[in-house]
Amino acid sequence: DIQMTQSPSTLSPSVGDRVTITCRASQSIGNWLAWYQQKPGKAPKLLIYKASNLESGVPVRFSGSGSGTEFTLTISSLQPDDFATYYCQQYNSSFGQGTRLEIK
Amino acid sequence: QLQLQESGPGLVKPSETLSLTCTVSGGSISSSSYYWGWIRQPPGKGLEWIGNIYYSGSTYYNPSLKSRVTISVDTSKTQFSLKLSSVTAADTAVYYCARLSHGDYVDYWGQGTLVTVSS
Numbered sequence: 001d002i003q004m005t006q007s008p009s010t011l012s013p014s015v016g017d018r019v020t021i022t023c024r025a026s027q028s029i030g031n032w033l034a035w036y037q038q039k040p041g042k043a044p045k046l047l048i049y050k051a052s053n054l055e056s057g058v059p060v061r062f063s064g065s066g067s068g069t070e071f072t073l074t075i076s077s078l079q080p081d082d083f084a085t086y087y088c089q090q091y092n093s094s095f096g097q098g099t100r101l102e103i104k
Numbered sequence: 105q106l107q108l109q110e111s112g113p114g115l116v117k118p119s120e121t122l123s124l125t126c127t128v129s130g131g132s133i134s135s136s137s138y139y140w141g142w143i144r145q146p147p148g149k150g151l152e153w154i155g156n157i158y159y160s161g162s163t164y165y166n167p168s169l170k171s172r173v174t175i176s177v178d179t180s181k182t183q184f185s186l187k188l189s190s191v192t193a194a195d196t197a198v199y200y201c202a203r204l205s206h207g208d209y210v211d212y213w214g215q216g217t218l219v220t221v222s223s
Contacts, residue, residue, distance in 0.1 A: 001167060001168075032208065034208075034209035034210070036151075036210070038151075043200055043213035043214065043215060043216055044151065044200075044210070044213060045213075046209060046210060046211050049205070049208070049209045049211075050208075050209075055211070087150065087151055089151075089153070089209065089210075091207075091208040091209055092139075092141075092153070092156065092164065092204060092207055092208055092209075093153055093166075094153060094166075095150060095151040095152070095153065096150075097150045098150045098151075
């Protein structure tokens with residue numbers, strides 16, 4: 001099985017900060033990776049698919065990059081609504097353990 | 105607008121079978137572009153992919169759950185279902201049904217339903 005590892009587990013950024021979350025796969029997955037945002041008590045929401053494609057309606061401050069085994073999700077200027085937990089997922093398979101953005 | 109709604113018992117006894125149904129509305133469950141899946145999340149923990157199904161009935165399961173999981177589809181009712189056998193407390197979770205675009209990433213989620221395993 002391919003394992004997905006996210007880092008860090010927790011971040012405490014400030015509004016306006018540039019935030020980067022990393023996801024590593026235990027073996028190459030090409031660009032078959034998605035990123036989701038989840039807020040407490042809610043279902044996750046798709047942000048990025050195929051590693052770097054922005055889902056319709058998602059703010060352009062979100063971007064994704066990478067291929068093979070290393071991927072990043074970047075929020076260019078953190079907004080108050082972005083405090084949430086973020087997950088990467090290998091297509092149709094395992095999720096990373098999540099990265100929680102908490103208010104400092 | 106596509107909607108997915110989970111339904112089923114919120115409490116299941118240990119060793120019994122957990123059964124959930126997802127009803128799809130606002131779209132076709134028989135579209136060739138989508139798979140339909142189940143994902144769960146134990147309280148306070150991360151997401152775990154369970155498995156998915158195509159409208160034709162072909163399935164793909166998480167290897168760690170495969171021996172206990174059955175996913176089926178009823179296109180006439182626009183529903184798909186999850187059965188998880190021999191449950192324990194470790195199976196307590198919010199269970200989400202989902203649509204997978206081209207069988208790859210989840211683009212629509214149900215609201216989720218909490219299933220507690222307890223005697």
